[in-house]
Amino acid sequence: MTQGKASPDTESAVARTTPKSPRLGWDRGALSRRVTNLPKPAKWTLIGVLVVLLYLLPLLEIPILSTPDTDFGAVLFTVASYVLVALGLNVVLGYAGLLDLGYVGFYAVGAYTVAVLGSLQAQLSWWLLIPLAVVITTISGVLLGAPTLRVRGDYLAIVTLGFGEIIRLTALNTEWLGAAKGITGVPRPPSVELFELPHLQWEGATAVIDLDDKTKFLVFGVADQAPYYWLALTVIFIVLGADRMLRLSRVGRAWEATREDEDAAELMGVPTFKFKLLAFASGAFIGGLSGALFASRQGFINPESFQLLLSILFVAAVVVGGAGNRWGVIMGAIVVAYLPERFRGFEEWRLLVFGMALLILANFRPQGLIPPRRTRRAQAVDEQLDALEEGTDRVRDPRG
Amino acid sequence: MSEIPVAEQPAAREGAALLSVDDVSIQFGGLKALDHVSFDVREGEILGLIGPNGAGKTTCFNVMTGVYQPTSGEVRFAGSPLGRRKRFAITRLGIARTFQNIRLFGNMTALENVLVGADAHHRTNVIDALIRSPRHRREEREGEETAREVMKFLGLERRADELARNLSYGEQRRLEIARAMATKPRLLCLDEPAAGFNPAEKAQLMDLIRRIRDRGLTVLLIEHDMGLVMGVSDRVAVLEFGRKIAEGVPADVRNDPAVIAAYLGTEVDDLDDEEANL
Ligand SMILES: Nc1ncnc2c1ncn2[C@@H]1O[C@H](COP(=O)(O)OP(=O)(O)OP(=O)(O)O)[C@@H](O)[C@H]1O
Ligand SMILES: [Mg+2]
Numbered sequence: 001m002t003q004g005k006a007s008p009d010t011e012s013a014v015a016r017t018t019p020k021s022p023r024l025g026w027d028r029g030a031l032s033r034r035v036t037n038l039p040k041p042a043k044w045t046l047i048g049v050l051v052v053l054l055y056l057l058p059l060l061e062i063p064i065l066s067t068p069d070t071d072f073g074a075v076l077f078t079v080a081s082y083v084l085v086a087l088g089l090n091v092v093l094g095y096a097g098l099l100d101l102g103y104v105g106f107y108a109v110g111a112y113t114v115a116v117l118g119s120l121q122a123q124l125s126w127w128l129l130i131p132l133a134v135v136i137t138t139i140s141g142v143l144l145g146a147p148t149l150r151v152r153g154d155y156l157a158i159v160t161l162g163f164g165e166i167i168r169l170t171a172l173n174t175e176w177l178g179a180a181k182g183i184t185g186v187p188r189p190p191s192v193e194l195f196e197l198p199h200l201q202w203e204g205a206t207a208v209i210d211l212d213d214k215t216k217f218l219v220f221g222v223a224d225q226a227p228y229y230w231l232a233l234t235v236i237f238i239v240l241g242a243d244r245m246l247r248l249s250r251v252g253r254a255w256e257a258t259r260e261d262e263d264a265a266e267l268m269g270v271p272t273f274k275f276k277l278l279a280f281a282s283g284a285f286i287g288g289l290s291g292a293l294f295a296s297r298q299g300f301i302n303p304e305s306f307q308l309l310l311s312i313l314f315v316a317a318v319v320v321g322g323a324g325n326r327w328g329v330i331m332g333a334i335v336v337a338y339l340p341e342r343f344r345g346f347e348e349w350r351l352l353v354f355g356m357a358l359l360i361l362a363n364f365r366p367q368g369l370i371p372p373r374r375t376r377r378a379q380a381v382d383e384q385l386d387a388l389e390e391g392t393d394r395v396r397d398p399r400g
Numbered sequence: 401m402s403e404i405p406v407a408e409q410p411a412a413r414e415g416a417a418l419l420s421v422d423d424v425s426i427q428f429g430g431l432k433a434l435d436h437v438s439f440d441v442r443e444g445e446i447l448g449l450i451g452p453n454g455a456g457k458t459t460c461f462n463v464m465t466g467v468y469q470p471t472s473g474e475v476r477f478a479g480s481p482l483g484r485r486k487r488f489a490i491t492r493l494g495i496a497r498t499f500q501n502i503r504l505f506g507n508m509t510a511l512e513n514v515l516v517g518a519d520a521h522h523r524t525n526v527i528d529a530l531i532r533s534p535r536h537r538r539e540e541r542e543g544e545e546t547a548r549e550v551m552k553f554l555g556l557e558r559r560a561d562e563l564a565r566n567l568s569y570g571e572q573r574r575l576e577i578a579r580a581m582a583t584k585p586r587l588l589c590l591d592e593p594a595a596g597f598n599p600a601e602k603a604q605l606m607d608l609i610r611r612i613r614d615r616g617l618t619v620l621l622i623e624h625d626m627g628l629v630m631g632v633s634d635r636v637a638v639l640e641f642g643r644k645i646a647e648g649v650p651a652d653v654r655n656d657p658a659v660i661a662a663y664l665g666t667e668v669d670d671l672d673d674e675e676a677n678l
Contacts, residue, residue: 249540263487
């Protein structure tokens, strides 16, 4: 191809004075970019410490974090499963821009697969149940998506809303699925007892190791729920890795282009239907996975566990956090799941407070707590900081 | 159908027909937006498509890119009929376009916008992306090379990491061209690329369109600015009320009585001005 000379206008005039080309950096928020810019060893140490802290969380018993009324491990598991769900819904809603109001349906399909095939109708092994649950949920996502994703926009919200309720009502009215009384004896993950980990005990600001309070590693029991949290946390890390791989590829770009302007995307060579279906199936995959984990932690399930309200909370988690940004939706899920558990006394007020918080948020931070992209001004500031730090004149023409 | 005969003129550039619009009609309710329209776009030429507002120019683009199916007639590209091909498949065949109203992916960076175009020919799937397969890595590398080269060609290389919606109006128009060019088309269709440009920007655009043609692309250009179309096009086709009323080299079309009549009362002053300038 012939290389044309740059067109003689103001922008390329700027370009000529600053020949250094900008780095690849389109998936970075201001904070994560700071982290990414750290030297490699420092970065990995930081991440390592963070990961270890996250795993140790149920043992640390940090006073302000820990929940006085409920087992902290159980709370952490709940938060982790919301995070997982939010990551899944983020693919559908945040990346591909498909409003799925029945996400709880996939959660339910995953949970019911494990319960029905693990307890009620068959006694398959847990190791078989989890992949089975994921496959069946993904198939249900494709079956739901294939006819509905061809039509545009609002229909999808209505159809998915219906789907969530239909799954619940089917479970409620089908004897084979346990009907209203639900299913007990859902298999737990297999345990292997390797060693014991003591918890900490706090007296004011000093911590001592509490030898009376120990978590058996790795026993999935009823009383101590920390192992379930470790399992969910591990799954989250795997999903996060996959999320990142997809996001920074043709697949992620196709999703975003479809979200931004479906017709333009199609005319630029994106088979939009295929990619919408793929987003839907990926979302179902993760939703089913977290439903399956939920069922095997809980030990029993009934249709009450899969109310419509849950779908709304899931969407809220994604929107509150900042649809399209994985760190944002994780924050959102933590807010939605953790706060009500921490402040149990306020439970009746939960929805009211929630509604108000959403209203305030919609007014002041319509993009969510952590929006997917740096706003322009934040970015300009960032550039200037970078320029100062690096001592180069990379400050961009602010005219834009 | 009362078609005004157009004198056959040797075109400024000879070439086989790359795209043939063959007797295409399309009806919206009672409105015939295109009425038995036929014309060829020849390989390597710049063809101007002009006509008053509502003449059917954009509709013509929409038929050529698979957005609408013609009520009758057909469009052939490189000899084969488009038929009922999907829009993305037509893009892969080698027809790319820009939009009259800018339709960028606003919340993606400029580079990502262009990468989407480059992805038109890529095959990376979920598995490739998850395991970072050789295909994924090769296509990412090639895509970014293409994208950066095209952005450089359009003078956008410094704006690569800026969100598309934060670019200036002129940059956005050029980014649309970059995105379309990244799909490696044989035919590039530009829908009023100079809308809202000042004379200096229009002059740059004319130069740009010529340079695009010099890269080996065929260009189909919808434009209201007579000076620009007449100055840059090898040939011009004129639509009015869905019918083609003239086709030929600019010098002839400009003096065609039917064309002058079509523009009477609308842009006749413009036309005269431009003629005076040329
Ligand atoms: N989808 C549609 N449904 C109904 N009418 C349509 C549709 N698309 C175009 N039209 C009509 O077809 C006619 C031609 O429209 P078109 O957009 O092709 O004109 P144009 O030549 O591009 O005009 P302009 O210079 O204003 O862009 C107009 O009368 C328009 O209202
Ligand atoms: Mg038009």
